[in-house]
Amino acid sequence: MPKDHLLLLLLFLVLHQSLSIATENNQCTSSCGEITNISFPFRLKGDPKICSDSKYELSCLNNRTVLSLYSGEYYVRHINHTNYTIRVADVGMGKGNCSSLPRYSLSCGNFSYQDPYSGSYSGCDFEWSSLDGPVPSNTISIVNCTKAVASPLYIDASSCLDRVEFLNFSSTRRRIYAMVGSYVLDVETACTIELMAMLPWWIDGSNLRCYAQIHEQMVYGFELSWLPIAVKMYCKGHYYGDINSKLQIQCGPKKGKNF
Secondary structure (H helix, E strand, C coil), X not given: CCHHHXXXXXXXXXXXXXXXXXXXXXXXXXXXXXXXEECCCCEECCCCCCCCCHHHEEEEECCEEEEEECCEEEEEEEEECCCCEEEEEECCCCCCCCCCCCCCCCCHHHCCCCCCXXXXXXXXXXXXXXXXXXXXXXXXXXXXXXCCCCCCCCEECHHHHCCCHHHCCCCCCCEEEEEECCCHHHCCCCEEEEEEEEXXXXXXXXXXXXXXXXXXXXXXXXXXXCHHHHHHHHCCCCCEEEECCCCCEEXXXXXXXXX
């Protein structure tokens, strides 16, 4: 076979494989409200069973796209098919209402490698080794204290949250604080963690100097990744998959080997 014909044949096979993968991964596209690109790996409740993965099923409630995660519900703010992320926010968060709080407590500790979102952008259980190392987790804790705490780690939220019923205020004067990116050991003995929530992974907690700024970020939401399932789909027959600095999936024979 002439060399030119062989090259054309190889090119055809590569294009055919790419088109097959694209067809397999995008069998259906749905929309709900502002989210117009609900496609692989996501599906909308009521879509044909052939559409995408049931683990990533979304609901359309009152013309808003909702993700059910563990015992909570989250509004879908944005789906990015380029970097394999979905941005969500707790349905309890209300823009401009600083007394609104997440209805469900959620932190990195909720995720595991068996979870479909184990590779979250918050760095919960996934290391973006091709993007300069692991991404730090970013969580916020709402703490209820029996006395005032003088520490830069504690951002006073009492003016917004002192009437929130579930915080269980007693007759004793209490103070409510928000702590960004802190650990359990940072919590004073006079304080109790009431709930935890996730913030965008790229937020620098040291730049959040008032509770209004923190609340704005909770309304904005946080990102989760479906990269693991994308790697599994694209790297069939391989032992290892990763993404490079251009967010392109690469497959190789085994982890740690250059390819």
